[in-house]
Amino acid sequence: MQLPQAQAAVLEAASAREAQSIDELAAATELPPETVTGAAFGLEEAGLVTVSERVEEAVTPTDEGIEYAERGLPELRLYEAASDVGAGDEPVPMGQVIGAADLEGAAVDIALSNYARKGYGTIDGGEITADPAVEPDADPEARTLDSLAEGGAVSGLDGESLEALERRGLVDRSETTVRELTLTEAGVTALMEGVEVAETVGRLTPALLTSGEWRDVEFAEYNVGADAERIEGGRVHILRQTAERVKDVLVGMGFREMEGPHVDADFWINDCLFMPQDHPARTHWDRFALADPTHIEELPADLVEAVERAHREGVGEDGEGYHSPWDEEFARALALRGHTTSLSARYLSGHEIGGLEPPQRFFSVEKVYRNDTLDPTHLLEFFQIEGWVMAEGLSVRDLMGTFEEFYAQFGITDLEFKPHYNPYTEPSFELFGTHPTTGELVEIGNSGIFRPEMLEPLGVDCDVMAWGLALERLLMLMYGFEDIRDIHGTLCDLDLLRNTEVTY
Amino acid sequence: MPTVDVDPDELRALTGTEKGDDELIADLFALGLEFEGRTEEDAFELEFAPDRLDRLSVEGIARSLRYQYGDARGVHVPGTNAPEWTIEVEPSVPGERPYVTGAVIRGIDLDEDGLESLIQLQEKLHATMGRGRAKGAIGIHDLTMLKGAAAGDGEPTIRYVGVGPDDDRFVPLDSDAELTPGEVLEEHPTGRSYADLVGEYDRYPAIYDDLGLFSFPPVINGRRTEVSTDSRELFVEMTGTDQWTVDKMLAIVCYALAARGATIEEVRVEYADGPAYESVGTELVRPELSTKTKTVAHDRIETILGIELGPEEVIDLAERSGLDAERVPIDDGVGDDGVGDGSRSSTEDGVGDGTALVYEVTIPPYRVDVLHPVDVIDDLGRAFGFNELEPEYPDVGTVGGRHGRSRLEDAARTTLVGLGFEDLLNFHMISEAENFDRMALEPDDDAFGAAEPATIKEPYSEEYTALRTWTLPSLLMVLENNTHRAYPQDLAEIGFVANVDDAENTGVAERRSVGAVLARHDAAYEDAKSRLAALARAFGATLETPPTDHPTFIDGRTAAVVIDGEEVGVVGELHPRVLVEHDLEVPVAAFEFDLAAFE
The missing domain is CATH 3.30.56.10 (Phenylalanyl-tRNA Synthetase; Chain B, domain 1)
Known part of the structure; x- marks a missing residue:
């Protein structure tokens, strides 16, 4: 019979009369225990050995236990020191005894509490006595600990002492499975008929392949169930993946991507959106104004004039403007954009990629900046999904239909439209959708049809409907994350990024 | 909100x-x-x-x-009684706050709830339309405590004037002491809160009756005229920087008080001549409760709502919104005498050919939000119920596509991930300490990443004071926050960076930068260079790495990244002082370069 080397060695070392453990066989064959285990299962499968299992209790001293085995239990050292200074006859001051026992720190408390527990003497008013009747050498806990430290067997040890030692954290008790091998009749027969070692190889090498030797070798078996080394491959950031998915959906719906400055003039961020200059959202506390540089070099003069006129007088025959100040210098101030609607304004104005004729669809999934308080759901910078459709005669039903299609791609259905107010859209809606897992109604976006006061100065004479949504909100809905700070930004947790389940 | x-x-x-x-x-x-x-x-x-x-x-x-x-329909305007009182505005009034309006309220019966509601309305109007009292401030007084000047024709008058900070004294609300306006701003808690509003003024706004100073708008009223649940007659005055704004605030307050059964009595406002009053006139009668109209086209209503409506339905929806609507046929020049009376062949709307159906819609004075006919259409939609509308996918064909920059970014990111990098996404805002100091870099060094940063004005947080000029500081922060996580940590980011650049229209150059770090026990220059080279090869770019100096990196182990002959970045082993600064106990090899090099 031909057997792999390890199996042959284990078979020869095994006995039909006496069960032998893996450790014993490992010692006998000079093979690593895991190899012996592998070989044992192979032999069992071939019917040459039986493998039996039993559970054995192991008790090992902890580091502290080993220290006490060497130096003596603290209470015993205390007792000996106390006896040495005559505490057997009359109380002596504690300080003197502790010094003599060479105890310090936590060991003092340990010594005192066990001293009292074991009745070695009394401790009272800073003085200590030692009961002369005590036989320190007979202390069962010390004897049990010593025996364990010397590697003695567990069986036969005093159970009460073991429990006490475990409570004191001086020993760890654990159970291990011991496997033992016995030769079967077939095994004995095989041995008697002679076992040859088949040549095995660990690794398939180029040499084996080119020489053709691979035909004559046996491949050593691996423990294929064992854990392999853990590796962390690279992956695209999950928020970025979510952004890519949104872009895919929007491109599929016929939207073209916009691109433009993060630092922009208030003119593009707010004034073009018919946001009055004294609107509360334009105060310092909500936005990130720039200290350096402070103002945009140049704005298109005709557009500035048209926007100012819309703010002051409104548009249309009986339109009205705002009763708010309007100042070009204020409009030229630079800030980090608070929404990507600044890109929409730039594109709609024709100043970005030239004049646009309807129909058009545009989108962006880009960063915006808001001076908010950082918390699990708010960041100072986040991604905004921005989309708009330009066409003749758009209705709010078209807007609703577009959102239903978009959100359905992310499993969000049953949209509700809450009439809302935005300075630059009318009608306006907040969008609510049902959370795919929790079933709650959550706000998922803001939308509307751009106002004539925004579109007319930009030179657009058809309808434009638009909406915005925080990408992070979609991410949290899709993945169920609770704290966005773990994901986005320098406080991110690499483990979370590495281990988040793939969503597609 | x-x-x-x-x-x-x-x-x-x-x-x-x-x-x-x-x-x-x-x-x-x-x-x-x-x-x-x-x-x-x-x-x-x-x-x-x-x-x-x-x-x-x-x-x-x-x-x-x-x-x-449906318990109320159409526009309702409360009646007003003719004026007895006059607000006389003297030329001494601060030029920054020239406007005033007012009304007398009689027969009000305020219980605790009513008074609370009035105070809340006042506060909320201050916060919204009043822009924190800067644009408009409301003062409500117990009329019986006022004594109007009996001079001349004997009509009671109060005077809106400007006074020097310490020219006069009065007892403000929530105080027992007589204070000058200047002292109020320094000593009174309410005064301190609103001191900024008038701090720059030469003269402070003040309102006088016969007995003296009783109100210091927009800061605080005097105690003498304080309103209580016993007050039956009120004097409401509002001052501000814009006449329309204070008039609208007053209209809203008058409607609220009229709803409680009060009678509104008009007040005369007499301005002195001055440029501020040219557009509003010098003799006003307030409150201004006149309605206005908007002309709304029927087809525009149908287009925006996406449904067909009959004229009666439109009028019904308007009345249910608290508006009045009336059909106004306008000849568009095609038809002759068609007036939508159904006498001609008609459309479903019953409108004759050649005439457009249009409504004149009356808007009550408390509506400050109706600027354009589209606002009326929104009201009609709300009355109809927007959620009653059936969504419809627009029948509009367009071709979608990605921006070239975002495709490039994506391709480079995919390549980096294929090389084993964990893709990261960090904040664009950073502190200058992180961007420079902790990287051992100075803004004016001649080194990659060194540049004048675009900085935030009066930053809220010390951690976010500027836009980052390069990405490696962010990646180092991630390494610093993840020292308890398994190594190797090979991280990359393709992200936004910016710096001040006068050549740009915005004054800021914005770029995408490719940053990568390899943190592992045996990280070395070669690890970074080999991955950088693989990336360059993938984009068909020629990479050269001539030696260079960079304070963030170890001398002699640092090279410039030269792609297709242009120096666009840096590659090397990070200097131990940078590693120690970030509490790192493993070497880090890194590179960063401008993504535009691959365009």
Whole structure:
């Protein structure tokens, strides 16, 4: 019979009369225990050995236990020191005894509490006595600990002492499975008929392949169930993946991507959106104004004039403007954009990629900046999904239909439209959708049809409907994350990024 | 968004309904007022979008509910009595705050709830339309405590004037001491809160009656004229930087008080001559409760709502919104005498060929949000019920596509991930300490990443004071925050960086930068270079790495990244002082370069 080397060695070392453990066989064959285990299962499968299992209790001293085995239990050292200074006859001051026992720190408390527990003497008013009747050498806990430290067997040890030692954290008790091998009749027969070692190889090498030797070798078996080394491959950031998915959906719906400055003039961020200059959202506390540089070099003069006129007088025959100040210098101030609607304004104005004729669809999934308080759901910078459709005669039903299609791609259905107010859209809606897992109604976006006061100065004479949504909100809905700070930004947790389940 | 507290029992009483709380909450949601919770006194806390400022009080909300329930229809304007009182505005009034308006309220019976509601309305109007009292401030006084000047024709008069900071004294609310306006700004808690509003003025706004100074707008009223539940007659004055704004605030307050059964009495406002008054006139009678109209085209209503409506339906929807609508046929030049009377062959709307059906819609004075006919259409949609509309995918064909920059970014990111990098996404805002100091870099070094950063004005947080000029500082921060996580940590980011650049229109150059770090026990220059080379190869670019110096990196182990002959970045082993600064105990090899090099 031909057997792999390890199996042959284990078979020869095994006995039909006496069960032998893996450790014993490992010692006998000079093979690593895991190899012996592998070989044992192979032999069992071939019917040459039986493998039996039993559970054995192991008790090992902890580091502290080993220290006490060497130096003596603290209470015993205390007792000996106390006896040495005559505490057997009359109380002596504690300080003197502790010094003599060479105890310090936590060991003092340990010594005192066990001293009292074991009745070695009394401790009272800073003085200590030692009961002369005590036989320190007979202390069962010390004897049990010593025996364990010397590697003695567990069986036969005093159970009460073991429990006490475990409570004191001086020993760890654990159970291990011991496997033992016995030769079967077939095994004995095989041995008697002679076992040859088949040549095995660990690794398939180029040499084996080119020489053709691979035909004559046996491949050593691996423990294929064992854990392999853990590796962390690279992956695209999950928020970025979510952004890519949104872009895919929007491109599929016929939207073209916009691109433009993060630092922009208030003119593009707010004034073009018919946001009055004294609107509360334009105060310092909500936005990130720039200290350096402070103002945009140049704005298109005709557009500035048209926007100012819309703010002051409104548009249309009986339109009205705002009763708010309007100042070009204020409009030229630079800030980090608070929404990507600044890109929409730039594109709609024709100043970005030239004049646009309807129909058009545009989108962006880009960063915006808001001076908010950082918390699990708010960041100072986040991604905004921005989309708009330009066409003749758009209705709010078209807007609703577009959102239903978009959100359905992310499993969000049953949209509700809450009439809302935005300075630059009318009608306006907040969008609510049902959370795919929790079933709650959550706000998922803001939308509307751009106002004539925004579109007319930009030179657009058809309808434009638009909406915005925080990408992070979609991410949290899709993945169920609770704290966005773990994901986005320098406080991110690499483990979370590495281990988040793939969503597609 | 603003909130307003409303006692549901009071709301029921003013609305004339017996609906339960839950039903009320649902009806309020339909108005756009979201129930946020209850106050300690069990009132509803309602959040609302800041357009319908007429709903800042329980009276205004009740009015909207009555329209919603059909208990009220069309425009209602409260009647007013002829003026007795005059507000005389003297030339000494501070030029920054020239405008005033006012009304006398008689026969008001305010209980605790009513007084509370009035105070809340005042505060909420201050916060919204009044822009924190800067644009408009409200003073409400007990009329019986005022003594009008009996000079001349004997009509009672109060005077709006400007006074020097310490020219006069009065006892302000919540105080026992006589203070000058200047002292109020320094010593009185309310005075300190609003000191910024008038701090720059040469003269402070002040209102006098025969007895003397009784109000210091926009800061605080005097104690003498304080309103209580015993007050039966009120003098309401509002001062501000814009006549329209204070008039609208006054209209909203008058409507609220009229809803409580009060009689509104007009007040004369007499301005002195001056450029500020050219557009408003020098003799005004207030409150201004006249309506205005908007001309709304029927086809525009149908287009925006996406449904067909008959004219009667439109008029009904308008009246249910508290507006009045009347058909106005306008000859568009094609037809001759068609007036939409159905006598000619007609469309479904019953409108004759050649004429466009148009409505003249009357808007009540408390509506500050109606600027354009589109706002009327929104009202009609709300009255119809937007959620009743059937969504419809627009029949509009367009071709979608990605921006070239985003495709490039994506391709480079995919390549980096293939090389084993964990893709990261960090903040664009950073502190200058992180961007420079902790990287051992100075803004004016001649080294990659060194540049004048675009900085945030009066930053809120020390951690975010500028836009990052390069990505490696962010990646180092991630390494610093993840030292307890398994190594190797090979991280990359393709991200936004910026710096001040006068050549740009915005004054800021914005770029995408490719940063990568390899943190592992045996990280070395070669690890970074080999991956950088693989990336360059993937994009068909020629990479050269001539030696260079960079304070963030170890001398002799640092190279410039030269792609297709242009120096665009840096590659090397990070200097131990940078590693130690970030609490790192493993070497880090890194590179960063401008993504534009691959364009």
